Amino acid sequence: MSLPATMDFLLPDRLDDALDALAARPGTLPVAGGTDVMVRLSRGRERPPAAVDLTRIPCLARWEREAGVVRLGAAVPYTRLADELAGPLPGLAAAARTVGSRQIRNRGTVGGALGTAWAAGDVHPMLLALGAEVELVSARGARRVPVREFYTGPGRTVRAPDELIRAVRVPEAEGPQSYAKAGRRGALVVATCSFAAALWPSRGTVGTGIGGAADTPLPALEAERFVAGELAGRRLWQSLEPLPDGVLTRFGELAAAAVSPADDVRGSAAYRRHAVAVLARRALGWVWDDYRADARAKEETCA
Amino acid sequence: MRLTLTVNGERHDIDAVAGTESLLSVLRRRLGLSGAKNACEQGQCGSCSVHLDGVLVCACLVPAPQAHGRSVETVEGLAGEDGPHPVQEAFLACGAVQCGFCTPGMLKSTEDLLRRCPDPGEAEIKDALAGNLCRCTGYGHILDAVRLAAARTRALEARP
Numbered sequence: 186m187s188l189p190a191t192m193d194f195l196l197p198d199r200l201d202d203a204l205d206a207l208a209a210r211p212g213t214l215p216v217a218g219g220t221d222v223m224v225r226l227s228r229g230r231e232r233p234p235a236a237v238d239l240t241r242i243p244c245l246a247r248w249e250r251e252a253g254v255v256r257l258g259a260a261v262p263y264t265r266l267a268d269e270l271a272g273p274l275p276g277l278a279a280a281a282r283t284v285g286s287r288q289i290r291n292r293g294t295v296g297g298a299l300g301t302a303w304a305a306g307d308v309h310p311m312l313l314a315l316g317a318e319v320e321l322v323s324a325r326g327a328r329r330v331p332v333r334e335f336y337t338g339p340g341r342t343v344r345a346p347d348e349l350i351r352a353v354r355v356p357e358a359e360g361p362q363s364y365a366k367a368g369r370r371g372a373l374v375v376a377t378c379s380f381a382a383a384l385w386p387s388r389g390t391v392g393t394g395i396g397g398a399a400d401t402p403l404p405a406l407e408a409e410r411f412v413a414g415e416l417a418g419r420r421l422w423q424s425l426e427p428l429p430d431g432v433l434t435r436f437g438e439l440a441a442a443a444v445s446p447a448d449d450v451r452g453s454a455a456y457r458r459h460a461v462a463v464l465a466r467r468a469l470g471w472v473w474d475d476y477r478a479d480a481r482a483k484e485e486t487c488a
Numbered sequence: 489m490r491l492t493l494t495v496n497g498e499r500h501d502i503d504a505v506a507g508t509e510s511l512l513s514v515l516r517r518r519l520g521l522s523g524a525k526n527a528c529e530q531g532q533c534g535s536c537s538v539h540l541d542g543v544l545v546c547a548c549l550v551p552a553p554q555a556h557g558r559s560v561e562t563v564e565g566l567a568g569e570d571g572p573h574p575v576q577e578a579f580l581a582c583g584a585v586q587c588g589f590c591t592p593g594m595l596k597s598t599e600d601l602l603r604r605c606p607d608p609g610e611a612e613i614k615d616a617l618a619g620n621l622c623r624c625t626g627y628g629h630i631l632d633a634v635r636l637a638a639a640r641t642r643a644l645e646a647r648p
Binding site: 224228 | 489506507508510529530531532534537543544545546548549550551553554556597600614615616618619620
C-alpha cells in the first residue's frame with residue numbers, strides 16, 4: 186500500500202475536456218468503473234502519468250436506439266445494460282449478467298472491457314457475434330472500427346493513446362442469441378473459455394465469438410461459413426428441422442480449430458480446446474432450437 | 489487533490505488524496521471507519537462493500553477521486569438512533585456471524601437487496617450475495633438471516 190502519489194486524477198464533466206486531457210499527456214488512463222484499472226493500480230502494475238474520470242460526462246452514460254442499432258455509451262454499467270436493454274440486446278445482456286458480482290456489474294462497463302481488451306472478458310464474444318462497432322473519438326476527430334478489427338493482442342487494441350472509446354454500436358437482435366461460459370463455479374467466475382452465438386435469419390448467418398482461448402477474443406470464421414452453408418444447403422430455414430448431430434459436431438470442431446489457447450491457472454490448453462468445441466455445439470443447438478420454437482409459435486398464432 | 493465527500497450524511501474534506509488511492513483507503517485510513525474491510529483488493533470478496541450515491545460497490549475498486557462530491561454510505565451508517573438496523577438484528581437473531589470479517593459486506597449486500605427487492609426469492613438472494621465470501625463458510629445461517637430480514641422489513645413497512 187506504499188504507492189507514490191504522483192498520478193493526477195482529472196474529473197471533467199465535458200467530453201471535450203476529457204479529450205483535451207488525453208491529447209495533452211500521452212498515456213493518460215481513461216477510467217469508468219475502475220473495476221479492471223484499480224486492480225492494476227493497487228498492485229503497482231501500472232502507473233500512468235494521469236487518469237481521467239469518465240463517470241461525470243453525461244453523454245457517455247446514455248444509450249439510444251436508432252434504425253435497428255443500439256448506441257451504448259461507453260460508461261453505461263453492466264447492471265443497467267442487463268436491466269434496460271435485455272429486449273433489443275438479449276445476448277449482450279445475458280453476457281453482462283455473468284460478469285463478476287453485483288458490486289462489479291454496478292460499476293463495470295462495456296467501454297471499459299473494450300479498453301482493457303482482456304481475452305477472457307465476458308462481453309467480447311457476444312460483441313463479435315453481433316458485429317458491433319466501436320466508436321473512437323479524439324481531439325483529432327471520430328472514427329468507427331468493427332469490433333472484429335478492434336483487438337490486436339493481449340490487452341492491445343487499435344485505440345490510439347489520445348483516443349477515447351465513446352460508445353459501442355450494437356445491431357439489435359433479429360433471432361435467438363446465446364452465451365455459453367465454462368468456469369470453475371457458477372457465480373463470480375472468470376471464464377476459462379466462452380462462446381457466443383447469434384442467429385441472423387435475414388442474412389441466413391450465425392455470428393460467433395470465442396473468449397479466453399487465444400491472445401484476443403476472436404470469431405470462429407470457418408464455423409460461421411460452414412453452418413451458413415449447411416442451413417442454406419439443407420433448406421433448414423424453410424423446413425425448420427433440427428440441426429443434424431453431424432452438423433453440430435462439425436461446427437464445434439471448426440470452432441475449436443480457430444483457437445490457440447494457453448495453459449494457465451484456470452485451465453489447460455487441451456481443456457480449453459475441448460471446452461470450446463462443447464460450448465460452440467451447445468450454443469448453436471440452443472439458438473437453433475429457440476428459433477424453431479419461436480417460428481412454430483408464430484405460425485400457430487397466424488393460423 | 490483535496491477530496492470532498494459525504495459519508496453517512498456527514499461532509500468531509502480530505503487533503504492530499506493520491507490519484508491511485510482507493511475509496512476504501514480513504515474510509516479506513518483517513519476517516520477511521522474500519523467497518524468496510526480490506527482483504528482481496530480485487531473485487532472478489534465483497535468485504536469492502538459500501539453504497540456510492542446509492543449504488544452498491546466494492547470500495548477497493550473505486551478510485552478515491554471518483555468519489556469527489558458524492559455520497560457514501562458504509563456499514564457504520566446502518567444502525568439508527570433507536571438501535572440496530574433490521575438487517576443487523578436478523579444477522580444477530582440467526583447467528584449469522586462467525587469470525588465477523590465478512591459481516592459488514594454481507595449486511596450491506598443484504599440491505600442493498602432489500603432496497604431493490606423487498607420480497608426476494610432464493611435465486612435473487614443468492615445472486616445478491618454472490619459477491620460476498622464467508623471464509624468460515626457460514627452461508628446457511630447467513631441465508632436464514634437474509635430471509636428473516638426480508639420478512640421483518642416487509643412487516644415493518646406493512647404497519648400503518
